[in-house]
Amino acid sequence: MMLRPLTTAILYLILSAPHNSCNAKAFVAEASSSYLAKVASGLAQSAEWLSDFVVGTSSRRQPRKVKLAIVSLGRTGTTSFTAALKQLGYAPIHDDNCHEVSDIYAKMMDGSFTMDEVNIALGERGFDAPMISTREYVQWAARAPNVKVILTVRDTQKWAQSWLSVVPAAFLPLQRPFCWIRSIRELSAFNTKVMVDIPTNGHPELYDDVPTLEAGFDAWTKYVMKTIPRKKLLVFDVKQGWKPLCDFLGEPVPEGSFPHINDRVVVDIIVKVFVALTWIWPLLIPLPFLVVYLLAVYLGLFLGSLFPFLENWKDKEKRS
Numbered sequence: 001m002m003l004r005p006l007t008t009a010i011l012y013l014i015l016s017a018p019h020n021s022c023n024a025k026a027f028v029a030e031a032s033s034s035y036l037a038k039v040a041s042g043l044a045q046s047a048e049w050l051s052d053f054v055v056g057t058s059s060r061r062q063p064r065k066v067k068l069a070i071v072s073l074g075r076t077g078t079t080s081f082t083a084a085l086k087q088l089g090y091a092p093i094h095d096d097n098c099h100e101v102s103d104i105y106a107k108m109m110d111g112s113f114t115m116d117e118v119n120i121a122l123g124e125r126g127f128d129a130p131m132i133s134t135r136e137y138v139q140w141a142a143r144a145p146n147v148k149v150i151l152t153v154r155d156t157q158k159w160a161q162s163w164l165s166v167v168p169a170a171f172l173p174l175q176r177p178f179c180w181i182r183s184i185r186e187l188s189a190f191n192t193k194v195m196v197d198i199p200t201n202g203h204p205e206l207y208d209d210v211p212t213l214e215a216g217f218d219a220w221t222k223y224v225m226k227t228i229p230r231k232k233l234l235v236f237d238v239k240q241g242w243k244p245l246c247d248f249l250g251e252p253v254p255e256g257s258f259p260h261i262n263d264r265v266v267v268d269i270i271v272k273v274f275v276a277l278t279w280i281w282p283l284l285i286p287l288p289f290l291v292v293y294l295l296a297v298y299l300g301l302f303l304g305s306l307f308p309f310l311e312n313w314k315d316k317e318k319r320s
Contacts, residue, residue, distance in 0.1 A: 035265060042269025049096065053183050058100045061126020064091060066119040069141035070131035071224055072152040073199060073217065075162040077238035078131065081152050083259040085129055088251050092129035099183045101125060106186035115140035133194045142228050150234045151224045160213040162264065163199060167208050169271050170195035177281040
């Protein structure tokens with residue numbers, strides 16, 4: 001019973017030490033970045049997210065009202081897309097912000113909050129463009145006045161192959177040490193819904209079956225298009241660039257090209273780091289004690305060499 005608080009406390013001490021910012025950061029890599037740069041970005045993002053989840057950091061934002069509902073599945077260019085939204089002045093919720101709203105998502109999933117209450121709470125946290133791909137949220141967005149809806153898409157077969165790289169992350173909240181971290185535990189039901197139930201169209205046992213994923217992706221796209229009134233919905237491929245997005249939102253087209261962030265390698269590294277932690281977490285328990293032991297040994301060696309030096313110095317002083 002002592003392992004849970006002890007491991008969590010050790011994670012807190014390790015991860016909070018270098019954490020000197022309250023702002024969640026996304027260490028993204030442009031498509032033109034080298035492989036090593038993407039690997040470094042993935043490692044940095046892993047450390048940042050672990051720190052955010054364990055320490056519980058959050059950014060200070062001015063309250064807003066939700067005016068854009070993003071109902072996309074992951075691996076559809078959502079990192080590039082949310083970067084574009086930020087350029088347009090929106091405050092979207094993406095992977096690097098989930099820890100800030102984990103309690104709201106938990107209440108959404110267990111029914112403690114109505115969808116109206118969920119969106120009020122998200123707005124009070126300073127977000128105006130949540131990315132929530134559940135049927136209940138799509139139904140809310142279809143009825144909500146002054147809320148536009150965007151579904152990002154890509155080639156179905158390419159999406160399914162890409163999705164396989166993140167499938168292991170679907171089960172991390174149920175595994176140690178992640179199940180001991182409050183914010184991750186709060187995201188567990190939401191994570192299962194959007195990473196297993198929706199992509200498989202209700203066949204969670206086939207979570208890594210490519211034909212099932214392809215059918216699930218197409219079924220989700222059809223469901224959104226059928227549920228959301230056409231005038232409220234933009235089905236968007238990030239390859240289309242700024243114009244259709246800005247036309248839909250009524251925003252001027254910014255100068256410069258549309259963000260092109262290829263995060264496949266970054267995401268692969270993050271998933272591998274987190275999966276590795278489910279295997280090596282017991283090593284975190286003796287780590288602080290090992291550090292203290294090594295420091296004690298070093299201090300003993302230092303003092304052991306210092307005392308003879310002081311004795312010799314005293315003898316020389318007496319002789320002089």
